[in-house]
Amino acid sequence: MASGGASDAEAELRRGFKALAVTRPDPAAAVYEVRLSRPAQRNALSPDSFAEIPRAMALLDRVPAARAVVLSAAGPHFCAGIELGGPGNPLTAPFSRGADPAAAAEGLRRAILGMQAALTAVELCRKPVIAAVHGACVGGGVDLVAACDIRYCSKDATFVLKEVDMAIVADLGALQRLPRIVGYGNAADLALTGRRITAAEAKEMGLVSRVFDSKQELDAGVAKIAKEISEKSANAVMGTKAVLLRSRDITVEQGLEHVATWNSGMLRSDDLMEAIKAFMEKRKPVFSKL
Numbered sequence: 200m201a202s203g204g205a206s207d208a209e210a211e212l213r214r215g216f217k218a219l220a221v222t223r224p225d226p227a228a229a230v231y232e233v234r235l236s237r238p239a240q241r242n243a244l245s246p247d248s249f250a251e252i253p254r255a256m257a258l259l260d261r262v263p264a265a266r267a268v269v270l271s272a273a274g275p276h277f278c279a280g281i282e283l284g285g286p287g288n289p290l291t292a293p294f295s296r297g298a299d300p301a302a303a304a305e306g307l308r309r310a311i312l313g314m315q316a317a318l319t320a321v322e323l324c325r326k327p328v329i330a331a332v333h334g335a336c337v338g339g340g341v342d343l344v345a346a347c348d349i350r351y352c353s354k355d356a357t358f359v360l361k362e363v364d365m366a367i368v369a370d371l372g373a374l375q376r377l378p379r380i381v382g383y384g385n386a387a388d389l390a391l392t393g394r395r396i397t398a399a400e401a402k403e404m405g406l407v408s409r410v411f412d413s414k415q416e417l418d419a420g421v422a423k424i425a426k427e428i429s430e431k432s433a434n435a436v437m438g439t440k441a442v443l444l445r446s447r448d449i450t451v452e453q454g455l456e457h458v459a460t461w462n463s464g465m466l467r468s469d470d471l472m473e474a475i476k477a478f479m480e481k482r483k484p485v486f487s488k489l
């Protein structure tokens with residue numbers, strides 16, 4: 200992974216990716232799009248995907264022109280889950296079937312932790328990440344969107360946690376994140392039955408916050424929402440993501456303490472003064488750059 204300043208990160212982004220396409224579709228919007236780009240394999244998550252998702256997220260974290268990120272996918276489906284049968288799949292690689300059970304277990308454990316970290320990188324990116332899901336979103340694809348901050352989909356989208364039918368326990372975050380998104384009952388329903396749900400049902404249980412009529416409308420709608428977010432105070436947006444995520448994992452009392460400490464620093468921001476001034480002057484605020 201690259202280290203250094205914003206221009207290093209931009210240059211590194213331009214060097215490109217194999218399993219992803221990272222672009223800034225509208226130069227007038229501080230929004231980047233990370234597109235899963237293995238359509239022939241239905242965007243099954245390969246070792247390249249697991250290496251590149253955290254790399255892209257870490258770089259976008261540092262790029263000032265990325266104030267919101269859209270996670271989308273090329274081809275007919277969003278994601279077919281973990282790549283099955285690929286030579287580089289660490290879950291089925293020979294080391295996990297070695298003679299020494301302890302060494303094999305440790306190898307598998309490290310592989311799983313690495314893949315988990317790749318998806319947690321979406322949360323670690325300080326910028327909001329919005330999933331735009333169309334077509335099928337299977338297994339690891341659900342783990343991936345569960346790590347995003349907001350999920351939208353098109354009417355043709357379906358979601359399925361297929362792991363239970365593959366004879367495994369889902370281990371890339373869905374069992375931890377989904378109950379906090381859709382509630383324990385809905386998460387247990389999805390995880391234990393392995394049933395595929397439609398976009399309408401995903402909306403009803405809160406897995407997605409909005410369903411668009413078509414992929415085209417999804418893309419346009421998400422681009423508009425991402426642009427709107429990108430025009431808000433970056434400190435306020437990044438702070439809101441950080442506080443929401445922290446509050447998710449601690450008690451209400453601890454969360455209130457955390458946000459009080461956060462805002463004791465952030466309430467001194469130029470952006471707040473500008474927001475108040477703009478309100479008084481009846482104009483749109485102009486917030487500071489990152």
Ligand SMILES: CC/C=C\C=C\CC(=O)SCCNC(=O)CCNC(=O)[C@H](O)C(C)(C)COP(=O)(O)OP(=O)(O)OC[C@H]1O[C@@H](n2cnc3c(N)ncnc32)[C@H](O)[C@@H]1OP(=O)(O)O
Nearest residue numbers: 239240241243279280281282283290335337338339361362
């Ligand atoms: C050891 C691993 C342990 C556990 C992993 C758990 C986490 C998970 O992600 S569980 C879910 C795993 N995924 C699947 O079960 C596969 C899901 N795929 C599908 O259901 C369908 O492919 C589809 C996404 C609904 C798309 O259907 P369709 O448009 O009809 O395309 P296909 O003809 O089925 O596929 C086209 C092409 O893509 C290849 N492919 C699809 N999914 C995967 C995958 N997960 N891994 C590798 N390759 C995949 C499929 O084989 C086809 O390849 P061809 O070479 O063109 O035949």
